[in-house]
Structure formats: C-alpha cells, structure tokens
Amino acid sequence: MTFEPLRSPAGTHDVLWPQSARWERIIGDFADRARLYGYKLLITPVIEDARLFSRGFGDASDVVGKEMYVFEDRGGRTLALRPEGTASVVRAYIQHRPATPWKVWYLTPAFRYERPQAGRYRQHHQIGVEALGVDSPEQDAEIIDLAMGTIRAAGLSDIELLVNSMGCEVCRPVYEGVLRAFLAENVHAMCDYHREHWSEVPLRVLDCKTGECRAVTDSAPRISEHLCDACMTAFDTVQTELQVLGITYTLEHRLVRGFDYYTRTTFEIISHSLNASQNAVGGGGRYNGLSEILSGPPTPGIGFGIGLERLLVACDSEGAVEWHDPGVDVYIAELGRDTEVSLLAHQLRNAGYSVERSYENKSLKAQLRYAGRLGARIALIIGDREIAEREVILKPLVSKDEQFTVGWDRVIQETGRWLEKWKKQ
RNA sequence: GUGGCCGUAGCUCAGUAGGUUAGAGCGUCUGGUUGUGGCCCAGAAGGUCGGGGGUUCAAGUCCCCUCGGCCACCCCA
Numbered sequence: 427m428t429f430e431p432l433r434s435p436a437g438t439h440d441v442l443w444p445q446s447a448r449w450e451r452i453i454g455d456f457a458d459r460a461r462l463y464g465y466k467l468l469i470t471p472v473i474e475d476a477r478l479f480s481r482g483f484g485d486a487s488d489v490v491g492k493e494m495y496v497f498e499d500r501g502g503r504t505l506a507l508r509p510e511g512t513a514s515v516v517r518a519y520i521q522h523r524p525a526t527p528w529k530v531w532y533l534t535p536a537f538r539y540e541r542p543q544a545g546r547y548r549q550h551h552q553i554g555v556e557a558l559g560v561d562s563p564e565q566d567a568e569i570i571d572l573a574m575g576t577i578r579a580a581g582l583s584d585i586e587l588l589v590n591s592m593g594c595e596v597c598r599p600v601y602e603g604v605l606r607a608f609l610a611e612n613v614h615a616m617c618d619y620h621r622e623h624w625s626e627v628p629l630r631v632l633d634c635k636t637g638e639c640r641a642v643t644d645s646a647p648r649i650s651e652h653l654c655d656a657c658m659t660a661f662d663t664v665q666t667e668l669q670v671l672g673i674t675y676t677l678e679h680r681l682v683r684g685f686d687y688y689t690r691t692t693f694e695i696i697s698h699s700l701n702a703s704q705n706a707v708g709g710g711g712r713y714n715g716l717s718e719i720l721s722g723p724p725t726p727g728i729g730f731g732i733g734l735e736r737l738l739v740a741c742d743s744e745g746a747v748e749w750h751d752p753g754v755d756v757y758i759a760e761l762g763r764d765t766e767v768s769l770l771a772h773q774l775r776n777a778g779y780s781v782e783r784s785y786e787n788k789s790l791k792a793q794l795r796y797a798g799r800l801g802a803r804i805a806l807i808i809g810d811r812e813i814a815e816r817e818v819i820l821k822p823l824v825s826k827d828e829q830f831t832v833g834w835d836r837v838i839q840e841t842g843r844w845l846e847k848w849k850k851q
Numbered sequence: 852g853u854g855g856c857c858g859u860a861g862c863u864c865a866g867u868a869g870g871u872u873a874g875a876g877c878g879u880c881u882g883g884u885u886g887u888g889g890c891c892c893a894g895a896a897g898g899u900c901g902g903g904g905g906u907u908c909a910a911g912u913c914c915c916c917u918c919g920g921c922c923a924c925c926c927c928a
Contacts, residue, residue: 433919492852493926510928536928541852543922550928619925633926683927706928733928761886792881794888802888809886823888 437540437548439735444751448738453533455579456553456732460531463572465555468530470514472537476506481719482513482687493538507537511731512687512713513720515556520722526559536731545704545736554710556729561714563660566691566728567667573708573730574673577695581741585707587673589693590649590681591661595715597654598689602628604647612642632680648679657690664691683709687716691728697740707740708732753801755779755845757823759793761809770806770818770837777838779845797823803848804841824848 434440441449457467476496495507508514511534519528533553542548555572557565570587577585593601606628613621617636624631632643653661668675675693683692692711700707710730717725756779760767771781782800784793790807797805807819807829818837821829822844832840 436919538927540926541924542920543924546927552928554928630926701923704927708928731928736928757888759887789881790886791888796888798888805888807887811886819887821887829887 435548437542439547439549445738447751448741449734452576452580452734452737453553456531456533456576459572459576459579460555463529463555463568465529465531465557468515468518468532470518470532470534472508472535473505474508474514474517476504478513478517478720479506479509482516482716493540495537495539508534509538510536511552511554512556512716512729515729516558516713516716516720516722516727519558519725519727520717520720523723526725527557528559529555529557531555543704545700545733545739547735550736551734552731553734554708554729554731556727558717558725558727561712561726563663563691564667566660566664566712567671567673569710569728569730570668570675570693571671571673573693573695573710573732576732577707577737580737582697582707582737582744584698584744585740586696586698587675587693588678588681588696589664589668589675589691590678591653591657591664591690592682592688592692592711593649593653593657594689597652597657598649601647601649601652604652605629605632605649608646609642615642629682633682643680650677650679660690683711687713687719689714693730695732697736697744699743700736700740704736706733707737751801753803754782755803756781756841757793757797757800757802757805758783759790759797759805759807760784761790761807763787764808764813766813766834767808770808770834774838774841777842779841804844806837806841820844 460467476494479494494509497505499505511532514534515530515532531554533551535549535551537549539548540546553576555569557569570589574587592598606625609616609624609628609631613624615638616624616631617634617638619636620631620634620639631639632646634640634643650661665675678694681692681694683694688711690712692709694706694709696705697707698705708730710728712726712728714726716727717723756774758767758771758781760783767783771783774781782797782802784796788796790809794805803822803824805821805823807821812818812831815831817831817833819829820832820837820840825848
C-alpha cells in the first residue's frame with residue numbers, strides 16, 4: 427500500500443537554505459536592534475483560549491469571523507492558533523503582572539484561514555514588539571523609529587510611513603457619529619459592497635480601496651479634526667518627535683487598522699513595490715483599552731508587527747537584497763579512512779573555523795569538486811603518506827598559491843594565517 | 852467563500868493535426884590512467900506526463916471529475 431506523498435498544507439511553506447539565510451539575517455538584526463531599544467524576548471504559546479482573540483478584536487473583525495483557526499482540544503477547550511501577536515502579549519502581562527514599563531519583543535508564526543495569495547499566507551511570521559504601562563507620545567515615536575529601522579536594515583527603501591490617530595474612548599465615538607451621518611448622505615456613491623455594508627463598521631469604509639469609496643472619503647470629515655484636546659496634543663507631539671528623529675511620514679486620515687482595540691496613534695509602513703491591496707509590510711499602534719477589555723488592570727500599551735514573508739517579497743520586487751553564501755573556511759579531503767580527520771575537524775571548529783568534509787570514501791577528485799562547490803577557501807588533504815609523515819597538505823582554493831605540506835602541530839595556525847591574509851584583501 | 856490561469860525529470864521548460872522505447876538546458880553522480888577543485892569533454896542516474904474516470908485501434912496531447920499551485924476579490928502582515 428503506497429500513499430500520495432504528503433505536502434505542506436495549503437498556504438504554508440518550508441523555508442530552505444539559502445532563503446532561510448535571509449530570515450536569519452533579518453531576525454538576527456531585529457533581535458540586536460530590539461535589545462538596543464530596551465526590549466526583552468517574550469515567548470508565548472501559539473495556541474490560546476479562543477476567547478482571547480474574539481474579545482480583543484471585536485466580533486465584527488474578519489479575523490474573528492472567518493479567518494481564525496479554532497479547534498476543540500481533547501479536553502473540550504476551545505483553542506485558537508494565534509492570528510497575530512499582540513493579544514497573547516497582553517494576556518501574558520495580565521497573567522504575570524510584571525513591573526511596568528514592560529517592553530518585549532517576539533518572533534512568532536501567525537495563522538489566518540484565508541485564500542493564499544502573493545504576500546499572504548495561512549501561516550506567516552511576524553517580528554514585533556509591545557510596550558505596556560506607558561502612555562507617551564515619545565514612546566510612540568520611538569517605536570515607529572524601531573520599526574522603520576528594522577525595515578530599512580532589511581534593505582527596503584521604497585517605503586512610506588503612514589500615521590493617523592484613532593482618538594480615544596471619548597472622542598472616537600463622537601467622530602464615528604459624524605462619519606456615520608456623512609456616509610448616510612453619500613451611500614449612493616459608494617462601491618457595491620459598502621453600499622450594503624457601510625453601516626456595520628463605518629470606519630472600514632475609509633479603508634476601502636475602490637475608486638468610488640475613495641472619492642467619497644476624500645471629502646469625508648477627518649478624525650484629526652474631531653480629536654479631543656488630550657488626543658490632539660499627543661498626536662502633535664508624536665509628529666514633532668518624528669520630525670526630530672528625521673523620520674518622514676504621511677498623515678493618512680483613512681488609516682483605520684483592522685482591530686477594534688486601537689486608540690490614538692496608529693501607523694502602517696507600506697512598500698510601493700507591492701500590489702496596493704497587500705502593500706503593508708508592517709503596522710501597529712496604541713491600544714490603551716485592550717488590557718481592560720481582556721479583564722486586566724487599566725494599562726496603556728503600544729506595539730507593532732512586521733510580516734517577514736511580505737518584507738521579503740517587497741525586498742525581492744525592489745531587487746533590494748544581495749546575498750552571498752559565505753562559504754566554508756576549510757574542507758578536509760581524505761584518502762582512506764582515518765580518525766585523525768575527525769580530530770582535526772573537531773579542533774579546527776573549536777578554534778572558530780567552519781569545516782566540512784566528505785563522510786563517504788570518495789575519490790580525491792570528487793572531494794575537491796565538492797569543496798569547490800561549497801566555496802571552501804582551503805582544502806586540507808590527508809592520505810596515507812601524510813598520516814605516515816604526521817603532516818597534511820594545505821591547498822589554497824581561492825588563490826593560485828601552490829599547495830604545501832604542514833606538520834600536524836602547525837595546521838591550525840597555518841590555516842588561520844591564510845584565512846586572515848585573504849580577509850584583509 | 853467567489854472568479855481567472857496553470858499542473859511533463861530535483862529546477863526552468865520543449866513536446867508538432869492524438870501514433871513506436873517522452874526530450875533539452877541547468878543541477879546531481881561517475882570518468883577523462885597511479886592521490887588534486889573551478890573551465891572543457893564523455894557517460895550515467897533520474898519521469899505513476901498531479902490523481903481518477905471516459906472517448907479512441909492508439910492520449911502528455913481530446914472530454915469529465917478531483918487534488919494541488921499561482922493570481923485576483925474580500926481582508927490583512
């Protein structure tokens with residue numbers, strides 16, 4: 427009985443070398459950068475009580491309505507695969523009550539059951555940070571600075587930072603009323619979909635990409651004109667801070683992010699080299715009410731997430747990333763089998779050199795061919811004669827220098843000497 | 852969930868109006884005399900033509916179903 431070979435589920439992907447090398451670089455850079463900004467790594471489970479997300483996002487959101495991976499475990503609990511990073515962090519905060527300000531960074535897969543498409547997958551990965559306990563426009567700007575720096579370091583340059591304020595529990599409802607009244611008078615001009623659905627979540631119309639809705643919302647009342655004094659002051663300060671930090675931004679009054687929990691500062695970083703419908707590489711914002719929504723203590727918070735797959739797609743379409751295989755320092759070729767090879771490999775590696783070897787008894791020619799393919803800089807050749815004489819042949823592979831023999835006690839330092847020499851050139 | 856395009860070697864693809872043992876390039880492996888890479892040359896391995904059913908003397912090629920991939924809508928990272 428044979429079976430069809432199994433594939434990864436629809437919308438999920440394996441990341442193989444050398445693709446994975448790009449991930450390694452971006453993640454490594456982000457970990458360093460987050461540390462410099464004072465964020466500590468937080469690891470939370472990918473499964474959570476499904477109610478965490480349905481409460482946090484609001485039932486009107488598509489993520490909760492139709493995109494969540496929800497299932498019942500063997501104990502009858504209703505769990506969900508996390509669709510984004512923020513809710514789990516806030517849950518962990520409420521559960522452990524760490525001292526504030528609490529600043530964490532994370533790397534996590536995120537799951538949404540949608541039809542896969544360019545730059546949109548059922549499992550994607552986000553890097554992000556969350557800062558809880560402080561309600562400060564200076565912090566808002568600092569977090570945007572961190573997000574922008576991360577994306578720029580990945581190699582993207584054709585990007586735009588969009589910022590907006592969503593107001594607070596005081597002024598947002600007022601604005602929503604004004605907007606609702608405006609939209610009611612312009613129903614006829616909206617796109618087919620929103621003509622039917624605009625009143626469910628009026629703010630969502632602002633986000634609509636169709637020409638009809640954009641024409642309507644161009645002249646719609648703007649939330650920036652309806653902010654309360656406190657929100658207005660905060661938003662002004664965020665902008666001043668961004669200017670001081672030399673970060674150019676665009677005020678986008680239509681920027682309404684998908685989840686209900688956002689308050690005040692919201693932002694999105696879009697790539698101009700991606701299709702307009704999926705051009706957001708990263709985004710985030712402040713969510714001062716989320717902790718309470720999740721039955722925690724009143725605690726302000728702000729964070730962002732960056733989608734790794736989408737960041738990489740953007741890099742590709744910008745042609746931004748040049749990546750070179752660093753190759754391997756040493757290849758050890760052997761003729762016959764001898765334990766000296768294993769020992770030498772061990773010692774070289776512990777001295778900090780990358781070493782590869784053949785584990786099969788192949789011809790010297792085949793071994794050197796392989797060494798060339800690996801991008802090895804030096805080949806060390808060990809045959810019967812060398813074993814007998816207690817020496818090895820050191821053959822430079824990246825230069826035209828002649829090979830020569832070295833005594834065993836000097837192999838490591840001689841190897842290091844050549845590698846250093848080439849590094850300087 | 853709705854719609855469009857597409858599924859031939861590991862990869863990128865060719866396969867004439869249906870007709871013998873399904874091809875190329877790249878990659879992989881081996882060899883080009885004793886233990887020496889890259890270039891070059893020679894050879895080899897590798898394919899249920901996504902799967903199932905049907906039409907036909909004959910199907911990778913035509914029809915149906917199914918699975919999968921890509922893309923678009925919706926929405927988001």
